Amino acid sequence: MNDRQMSNDECWQTLQRVYEFLDNELDEASDDAIRAHLAACEECLDSFDAELAVKTLVSRHCGGDVAPQHLRARVMMQITVARRQLG
Numbered sequence: 822m823n824d825r826q827m828s829n830d831e832c833w834q835t836l837q838r839v840y841e842f843l844d845n846e847l848d849e850a851s852d853d854a855i856r857a858h859l860a861a862c863e864e865c866l867d868s869f870d871a872e873l874a875v876k877t878l879v880s881r882h883c884g885g886d887v888a889p890q891h892l893r894a895r896v897m898m899q900i901t902v903a904r905r906q907l908g
């Protein structure tokens with residue numbers, strides 16, 4: 822039960838910061854922590870919605886609903902890298 826609680830907390834923190842991660846807003850240590858967690862935790866990767874992430878970043882940057890191509894491409898690349906590391 823303690824292990825499960827700890828793991829859930831780590832997942833929660835990861836999902837809280839995943840948009841900053843995708844937006845390259847984190848320092849290197851936090852960036853590595855998120856990347857490592859996503860690579861190790863299939864649950865987080867599954868609960869992470871790529872389309873929602875793109876929309877969230879677009880609204881943060883542009884306040885509109887059209888995703889700039891470079892932004893969408895960067896998000897998809899980050900997710901692809903994380904999924905590859907998961908194996």
Ligand SMILES: [Zn+2]
Pocket residue numbers: 831832833835858862863864865866
């Ligand atoms: Zn997780």
